[in-house]
Amino acid sequence: MKKELRIMEFLLQHADNHTVSFHMPGHKGSAIYKRFGYDEFLEKFMDCDITEIPGADNLFQAEGIIKAVQDKYRELYDVSHSYLLINGTSGGIIASILAAVPAGGQLVMARNCHKSVFNALTLGGIRPVYAYPQLIPEYGISGEITCKEIEKCLAENPEASAVILPSPNYYGVCSDIAAIAEVVHRYGKVLIVDQAHGAHLKFFEEDMPVSAEDAGADIVINSIHKTLASFTQSAVLNLNSNRVDRYVLDDKLQAIQSTSPSYLLMASLDINASILELHGSTLMKEWAENLDYFYSEAAKICAMDDSTHSQKPNLEFLTGLKNFDRSKINIDSGGLSMTAAQLEEALIKRGIVPELTTGNILMLMTGIGNTREDYDRLLSALKQIIRERRQQLGSSSPSPSAQKGASHTDSVLMSRAQVPLSPTPKKTQLFAIPKKWKRIPLIEAEGKICASSIIPYPPGIPLVCPGEMLDKDTIAYIKALRDAGEKVIGVNENGEVAVGFDE
Ligand SMILES: Cc1ncc(COP(=O)(O)O)c(C=O)c1O
Known part of the structure; x- marks a missing residue:
């Protein structure tokens, strides 16, 4: 009988396999730390796992060694303030949205945003206005979000306080952030860029899209762990203007991140900054x-x-x-x-x-x-x-x-632009998120209102969100994904989804 592996055993076996990593994290193992002389940290790893003892500073009121690292990032990205994050870009996204959009307000958001954006909507009671990315038809993947699309959303929704979009997206396609920033600022709104996949852009010298920091976004959140040299879950939020109050942002960051920030994660951000600075x-x-x-x-x-x-x-x-x-x-x-x-x-x-x-x-x-x-x-x-x-x-x-452009989550996502969002003529409102819900078989859910997100993973972009209607094509696609053995969060082991119902 096969031995059941626990997490540690799995990891040790993985390390011994010496596979070549073309997945996250970006450091790809200990070689880069050893190359630049950080072996001692790796050797004393466990003894470096501390809490806020005297002299260790405090992430939520940084004045000492943590502030020094934040300052290093501020200089590296050439922004007005940098925050170390220990709950990934996900935490930075949620805090930024809650800081930029008042409770109950409106947010213009790319429909292919990461699920953390959708979670921020729920936490802040925020109403989304979807901006749809272009589809690259030859490959069935999402492309850029045009400046025209953002302007249309802003013009039709003057109540919206901010705009958020991913750039680069999962496949590396960037949007023209400089042009989008110009439009967003002309409308007096805040631009947040989810640069989870592009923390490295600032440091490439040529033949790469410009970083969102250099393109003039107000807040940019970088998963340093995805492409650079820090540990999984560590990230950096860059504040690049005074359009969002820094103290409100401080408050939201401490509200949603762990009160026991890992010094190992923060030390890895420190090491990454030094590696970038020196090499x-x-x-x-x-x-x-x-x-x-x-x-x-x-x-x-x-x-x-x-x-x-x-x-x-x-x-x-x-x-x-x-x-x-x-x-x-x-x-x-x-x-x-x-x-x-x-x-x-x-x-x-x-x-x-x-x-x-x-x-x-x-x-x-x-x-x-x-x-x-x-x-x-x-x-x-x-x-x-x-x-x-x-x-x-x-x-x-x-x-x-x-054939090219074969069935793909992104193309199905974009086709959902045709699915009714609202029973009322005011198209920007979704159906109400069901308060009463039950689980029914996916194949019987056509026309029902989704109560719990359905998220193919990866890429982690909700295909159907609470308050959206399930239609025939989307149901067929989810079924095909599951039949092919793919992970779809929100459909349980019995093939059921949560939908709203009237009494
Ligand atoms: C586009 C995008 N944004 C945000 C995130 C969240 O980043 P993190 O894993 O650092 O929380 C991800 C994660 O994969 C992502 O793909």
């Missing part, structure tokens, strides 16, 4: 060179000789997206008649672990800690997979099921 330009140059190397070698692999096929079955690397953070390696697996989940399985078999799969798109998240060897191992695995698939396919062409 940032070397590391960013190495990262950029590794990416250039990877993309050019990947193109050669795709062009490999193949006498069997007139049109070679191939992987496609999504490098031509507009305003794209190329540190996310997106691969369309459809050309090899594989789903992204099958490609992921083939990579994992070869010791490479990606971040995300949906439909035919597999995303590999690179980070500051990836080495040239990691990229070489990935290239070698991809080469083997392409060769093997071509042989398996013989002379046949890729199957129709592997």
Whole structure:
């Protein structure tokens, strides 16, 4: 019988496996700390796990060593104030929204926001106005949120106090934050950017979208842990203007974060800041060179000789997206008649672990800690997979099921723009969030109002939110995800969802 692994055993086994990480966190293991001489911290890890003893400062009134690290980030990002976060970008997002939007107020938000934004709505009784991202039809993933879309939402909803959107999104597509900031500020509102996936943008020297800090957003929240060198759950919130009162923000941050902030997380933010300060330009140059190397070698692999096929079955690397953070390696697996989940399985078999799969798109998240060897191992695995698939396919062409833009959470999300939001002509209001609810089988839920979010994970973007109507196409998509073994939070083990009911 298989031994049941506990968390520690799982982690130790994972560490011993030495898989190549193209998933979060960005440090990719201890090598980067050892390279820059932080071994002692790793050795004394447990003894460094303290609480607010004398001299240790206090996260919620930083005046000593924590303030010094916050000041380091303020300088690194060139903003007016930086906060260390120990509840991830999620905590920073919730606090920022509660600081910028009064209870019961209105928020213009991208519909593809992370679930933390939706949680802030519930906590603040805040009404959303959805801004829809553009769909990139060839791949079925969401693209930028245009300045025009934001302006339309603001013009139609003068009561809204703030705007929030993710940039980059999960796939690395950024929006034009400078143009959006200009519009948002012209309307006298606050712009919050969820830069969870782009903490590194500020430090890349060329060929990358500009950071939201440099583009003029008022509040920017960065998951340092996702792409840079701090531990999971650590993040930094940058305040970049005085449009939001700093003391209100302080208050909301202490309200929603743990009262026992981990010094290990904060120390890892300290180490990350020092690494950036002392070695940032070397590391960013190495990262950029590794990416250039990877993309050019990947193109050669795709062009490999193949006498069997007139049109070679191939992987496609999504490098031509507009305003794209190329540190996310997106691969369309459809050309090899594989789903992204099958490609992921083939990579994992070869010791490479990606971040995300949906439909035919597999995303590999690179980070500051990836080495040239990691990229070489990935290239070698991809080469083997392409060769093997071509042989398996013989002379046949890729199957129709592997078409571009195949069924994908983002395209379903965007199609939900057509689903009625409100029973009243005032379209910006959702149906009331049901106070009375029950669980019914998903397949019987058409036309019912959702009472508890339904969230395919990853990417963690609610597909159906409380107060939204469940329609036939969305139900069919959720069912297909579950049939394919994907995780969908909000549908229980019996295939039931929570919906409102009238007595
Ligand atoms: C777009 C986006 N925003 C925010 C978050 C939350 O970040 P954190 O994990 O640092 O709380 C995530 C997490 O994956 C995300 O994908």
